[in-house]
Amino acid sequence: MQSQNPFLDEMAKLTSSAMSLAQAAGEEAKAAMRSQADRFVADMDLVRRDEIDALKAEIAALREDVAALKSAKAARTKPADPAAGI
Structure with missing residues (x-):
């Protein structure tokens, strides 16, 4: 028989929620960094390789x-x- 422990169930739910929140925060940070990098490249007015x-x-x-x-x-x-004419 399996025993149901409500405390462990709540801890598992909390851990699962925390992991999904951390994953979403990581994706948001990645998007923000990419946006910042794109803005930096645009401000630098760099030339693309094919143009060079x-x-x-x-x-x-x-x-x-x-x-x-x-x-x-x-x-x-x-x-x-x-001398050629001689």
Whole structure:
């Protein structure tokens, strides 16, 4: 036979309630911290990684264009070699 102890039943209910309350408080604290972190990142005006990668690709393309323009200019303005005409 099982014996029913009202004190132990109440303690189990109280413990169960305390655990669910602690879990809810933990979730609330996690949500508050996430919100604070999001606000901090927004205030810092940080740049996302994909934007940095796009700028790097654009800069690399511009450097190639500049190098091509410099070599074309150097080819046009190259002085004639006087020894080549002999």
